[in-house]
Amino acid sequence: MGFVVYYSSETGNTFDFVRRLGVQAFRIEKQPSPYLLDDPYVLIIPTYADGKGHGAVPKAVIHFLNHVQNRVLIRAVIAGGNRNFGMTYALAGTVVSEKCQVPYLYRFEMRGTNNDVHRVRHLLNQFWEQ
């Protein structure tokens, strides 16, 4: 069973989602530090895109993924967002999925509903079993 790596800003929406998932999780901090991982993981991140879709992936996540060792261990991505941002809703997941060539498993709004949490827990179990 792999674990979850996530990023959450001070509003704590993604943090709250991951906490409710109740899985082993590692938080990417805002200040860059050379954390290098040893195990495969699923990435869970919020979206920060502007109207044109720029800046979707938080900078700290980009710095994290720029380390080859971190990047080769990513297995899938899950992204948060808000439908009110229209076409850029949860765009960070699409960007990471394309850049890292991993599946985009799921997306959720803000902190995710309880149904989202159940579904993602189930998805992660299925995903790590296959």
Add this chain to the structure above:
Amino acid sequence: MIPGENTIRPIHAINWNHMEDEKDLEIWNRLTSNFWLPEKVPLSNDIPSWSSLTPGEQQLTIRVFTGLTLLDTVQNTVGVISLLKDSETQHEESVLTNIAFMEAVHARSYSSIFSTLCLTPDVDDAYRWSLESEYLQKKARDVIKHYKGDNPLKKKIASVFLESFLFYSGFYLPMYWSSRAKLTNTADLIRLIIRDEAIHGYYIGYKFQKGLKKQTESTQRDLKRFAVSFLLDLYEIESKYTENLYDPVGLTEDVKIFLHYNANKALVNLGYEPIFPEEMCLVNPAILSSLSPTSDENHDFFSGSGASYVIGKAVATMDEDWVF
């Protein structure tokens, strides 16, 4: 030395190169890069579509937009201005003045829609209606009451409820028309407004949560109780407002589901738990895809739809490779 001179506090020039709260800069950048004006949307393309609406549907649409104009007017001239003096940082003041101005742009946009699509007497009728609409006046008054009060955190709660909840009985209609391929350019303009309001609700909600952390536990409990009961009061008004407007076209129940969904999101912006159970928030999928067009694929990986699953070797990336 002049008596009293040492008690005069110096006036500070704002310095964007010294941030106390990084969120202020992040939101400033987001808001300024999203700046728009109604002139950029080709509203006149909707003229044929507008004439395909029945007189009743036209009247409903004009009233809904007049109601939205009224809320934007309140937010522009009373709401955001009332938050200014509670700012924790000078950057927060700057962000708030940007928000206030964009509310003026939103209010102005509805007049652009009217002048492009509608007959002046019909619009004048709707403005008269807005003065007499009991529930529209009541929701505006209830929010203004807190804006004029002296509790900074209650003001922020009122503001988040206006931005993230009260607009949505109105936003529903252009999303509905657009899902039926009607007034699609108008819907594009409304989506720009929805995007702005989402950032406003997020930012003011964030500042609320920051302020809340400094309060005693008992004050925090009181504020939570206040927020939930205020939301329920507003929901009562919104329900009646929705019935008055949408009963004739048979959409009331569908709009109410949208209200529950947005009420929950307003609470989450404040850091609170949703109160409407999920089975009451199952928004019509046509409305959801109208809100976020082209992003409406199902991203449930195991369902087989959504983003294609390609196992590939991770390629080397550097900062410049990422779009930001």
